[in-house]
Each structure stands twice: as C-alpha cells, then as structure tokens.
Amino acid sequence: MSVLSARIRQRREALGISQEELAARLGYRSKSSITKIEKGINDIPQNKLLDFAAALETTAGWLLGLEGEAPAGFEPLPQMVAVPLVGNIACGTPITAEQNIERYIGVPAAWHADFALTCHGDSMAPTIRDGDIVCIRRQPEVETGQIAAVRIGEEATLKHFYRQGDVVQLIADNAAICPPMVYAGQQLAEIQVEGRAVGLCRGL
Numbered sequence: 001m002s003v004l005s006a007r008i009r010q011r012r013e014a015l016g017i018s019q020e021e022l023a024a025r026l027g028y029r030s031k032s033s034i035t036k037i038e039k040g041i042n043d044i045p046q047n048k049l050l051d052f053a054a055a056l057e058t059t060a061g062w063l064l065g066l067e068g069e070a071p072a073g074f075e076p077l078p079q080m081v082a083v084p085l086v087g088n089i090a091c092g093t094p095i096t097a098e099q100n101i102e103r104y105i106g107v108p109a110a111w112h113a114d115f116a117l118t119c120h121g122d123s124m125a126p127t128i129r130d131g132d133i134v135c136i137r138r139q140p141e142v143e144t145g146q147i148a149a150v151r152i153g154e155e156a157t158l159k160h161f162y163r164q165g166d167v168v169q170l171i172a173d174n175a176a177i178c179p180p181m182v183y184a185g186q187q188l189a190e191i192q193v194e195g196r197a198v199g200l201c202r203g204l
Contacts, residue, residue, distance in 0.1 A: 002040055003065035009038040011056040011063070025055040046082055046106025080106040083135065085116045086156070095151060095194050107135050111199040114138040117149055117156055123178035124158055128200065134158055135199040147197040152190060157181075158197060 012022055012034075019031035019038075026048070028034065036042040044052060053060045086095055087102040094100075096115050107113050113135035119128050124147075128134060134149075142148045148161040150170060159170035159181065168188060172178035183191055 004044065004063055005038055005040040007063050007065065008034075008052060008056065011058055012038075015057065017056075022055060026051055046080060047104070079109040081109045081113075083107055083113050083115050085118065085133065087118075095149075095156065105133065105201070107199060107201065111135050112137055113198055114195065116201070117158065119158060121177070123172040123174050125174050127173050128158060128197075129202065131202075133201040134197050135201070136195040137198045138195040140193055142193060142196045149194040149197065151192040151194050156194060161193065 012019070017025075019034040023029070023031045023034050026034075033042070037044060049060050049063065053063055056063070082104040084096050084101040085103050085105050086100050105116055107116065114137055116133050116135045119130060119132045119134055122130050127147075134147075136149045142161050144162055145160055147158055148170075149156050149158055150161065157170065159172055159178075162169040162171060166188070167182065167184045168191065170181040170183075170191075172180075
C-alpha cells in the first residue's frame with residue numbers, strides 16, 4: 001500500500017466521510033472505486049489528484065506524503081511526470097502533435113518517457129495485453145530485439161525490432177495472430193521508429 005492510499009483513507013476517516021460520500025464528491029458511480037484506491041489496488045489518475053485533495057480538504061502534497069510524516073511501513077510514491085497519451089495519428093504530423101493527443105497521464109519520472117500509446121489487440125501478448133498503456137522514450141533507433149514504437153502511415157505499432165542490412169523485421173510475441181512484418185528496399189520509407197518501450201501501465 002502506498003502513502004497516497006493510506007492518507008486518502010486517513011483523511012476521509014478524520015473528516016467522518018463515508019466512501020459513498022467521497023465517491024459522490026468525486027463523480028464516481030459507486031464506493032467500490034474508493035475502496036480499490038484505498039487498498040492500493042487502483043491508482044489515481046494524475047488529473048484527479050487535485051480533485052481528491054479538494055474533496056478531502058487538504059493538499060496534494062500532504063496526500064503524496066510530501067508534507068507531514070508518512071505512516072510507518074508505507075513506501076513513498078515515486079516522482080511522477082505527465083506525458084501525452086497518443087491516439088489516432090493525423091497523416092503527416094509528428095506523433096505528439098496536439099491533434100493526436102487524447103489526454104495526459106502520470107507515469108514514473110524514472111522511466112524518462114516522452115509519450116504513451118494504448119495497445120490494441122493481442123499480437124504482443126502475454127508481454128503487452130490489449131488495453132495496456134505502454135510508455136515510450138523517443139529515440140530514432142533501438143537495439144535489436146527491443147520493443148519499439150514504429151509508425152506505419154497513420155498508425156503506430158509495438159513490435160520487437162530487428163534490422164539486418166537493408167531488411168527490417170517487426171516481430172510480435174504472438175506469431176499466431178501476427179506473422180513477422182518484413183520491410184526492405186523502398187518499403188523502408190513506409191516505416192519510422194518513434195521510440196523504445198520503457199514502461200507499462202496495466203489495470204486490474
């Protein structure tokens with residue numbers, strides 16, 4: 001359990017607020033969302049942190065353990081930064097162009113991620129599952145075998161990247177769903193490495 005989870009519960013109980021009431025204040029449909037957050041099962045989206053602080057009549061710093069003493073036995077939350085979650089990519093635009101961004105999400109600063117993508121499908125299962133959010137560090141080249149975000153036209157795909165001479169192969173973990181994608185010669189102009197996968201966010 002994190003300091004954040006513990007302090008949300010501590011503050012809620014100090015104010016005499018039920019989980020149902022806190023859920024209502026924050027726009028959640030049921031108290032189960034609050035229960036999971038207080039147990040450390042679910043994380044709070046970064047854009048909700050200030051809402052929690054306001055609803056609990058405290059500061060975001062106190063909730064994060066940056067103000068006051070943290071409860072004994074709890075691990076501090078890692079430093080977080082906001083990165084853009086990229087959706088559909090408009091033709092001819094940089095991948096992080098404003099029109100391509102769905103929203104911003106909080107990720108650990110230690111990942112040094114520049115943007116994030118939502119995985120669709122099971123071609124990279126079990127490593128990356130459908131619905132996972134994968135954080136990407138922008139770089140034009142990756143090492144052989146690393147998972148890269150590769151732009152193909154208006155889409156970005158996550159695959160293991162292999163280059164041998166003038167031939168590039170994009171390999172999925174689940175070959176039964178997605179056979180190797182091979183590019184050579186003039187086809188290489190169709191693809192662009194956007195970066196390397198450095199972290200993964202997965203819900204329960």
